[in-house]
Amino acid sequence: DAGITQSPRHKVTETxxxxxxxxHQTENHRYMYxxxxxxxxxxxxxxYSYGVKDTDKGEVSDGYSVSRSKTEDFLLTxxxxxxxxxxxxxxxxSETSGGSSEAFFGQGTRLTVV
Amino acid sequence: AQSVTQLDSQVPVFEEAPVExxxxxxxxxxxxxxxxxxxxxQGLQLLLKYLSxxxxxxxxxxxxxxxxxxxxxxxxxxxxxxxxxxAEYFCxxxxxxxxxxxxxxxxxxxxxP
Numbered sequence: 001d002a003g004i005t006q007s008p009r010h011k012v013t014e015t016x017x018x019x020x021x022x023x024h025q026t027e028n029h030r031y032m033y034x035x036x037x038x039x040x041x042x043x044x045x046x047x048y049s050y051g052v053k054d055t056d057k058g059e060v061s062d063g064y065s066v067s068r069s070k071t072e073d074f075l076l077t078x079x080x081x082x083x084x085x086x087x088x089x090x091x092x093x094s095e096t097s098g099g100s101s102e103a104f105f106g107q108g109t110r111l112t113v114v
Numbered sequence: 115a116q117s118v119t120q121l122d123s124q125v126p127v128f129e130e131a132p133v134e135x136x137x138x139x140x141x142x143x144x145x146x147x148x149x150x151x152x153x154x155x156q157g158l159q160l161l162l163k164y165l166s167x168x169x170x171x172x173x174x175x176x177x178x179x180x181x182x183x184x185x186x187x188x189x190x191x192x193x194x195x196x197x198x199x200x201a202e203y204f205c206x207x208x209x210x211x212x213x214x215x216x217x218x219x220x221x222x223x224x225x226x227p
Contacts (some may be wrong), residue, residue, distance in 0.1 A: 042218045045216075048215075096146065101163070103148060103215050105159075105227065
């Protein structure tokens with residue numbers, strides 16, 4: 001299995017509180033992503049990173065921020081959690097070089113905002 | 115910018131019947147293509163990928179996909195489905211150059227006994 005882990009795997013938090021989700025990889029892949037998955041919407045990209053300190057917004061970035069201070073860690077922060085951010089969050093990593101490409105997913109974090 | 119379209123959000127199929135899940139992409143440059151499967155309450159796992167070479171790619175669990183450059187498609191097929199194939203299937207693309215992973219909205223495959 002690819003070395004990618006998400007923590008925590010489950011979290012319940014109250015509206016208005018900040019929440020940070022962590023994605024850790026041991027594959028040294030350049031790209032890291034945060035997606036949310038909701039019924040009827042598939043996977044929607046929140047933010048992604050293409051290197052240390054290099055990040056960009058995805059299609060549903062409002063209310064979220066990210067940081068990548070090391071190659072192996074990509075943090076997603078909900079600055080002030082809302083009920084609409086109740087979702088399953090997936091981290092992914094990818095690397096393309098020398099005519100090859102691979103992408104792997106974490107196991108997901110189920111976040112409930114009450 | 116690249117995009118991926120999965121035309122069918124849900125596909126019901128009788129057990130042991132063949133299935134095709136459609137995926138079309140849009141890109142101005144060459145791409146790498148992927149299919150992922152997500153079983154109920156699980157994460158996503160790689161089914162197969164096309165990087166180069168033969169346009170027919172075989173993956174796990176008897177699935178295969180064919181890359182068609184002229185039609186910008188990468189349809190997933192299985193000749194005979196089983197109940198255990200019930201899952202959501204996602205097509206994805208990585209562009210040569212910007213390397214960002216882009217997903218389709220997914221197709222939910224339901225197998226009817």
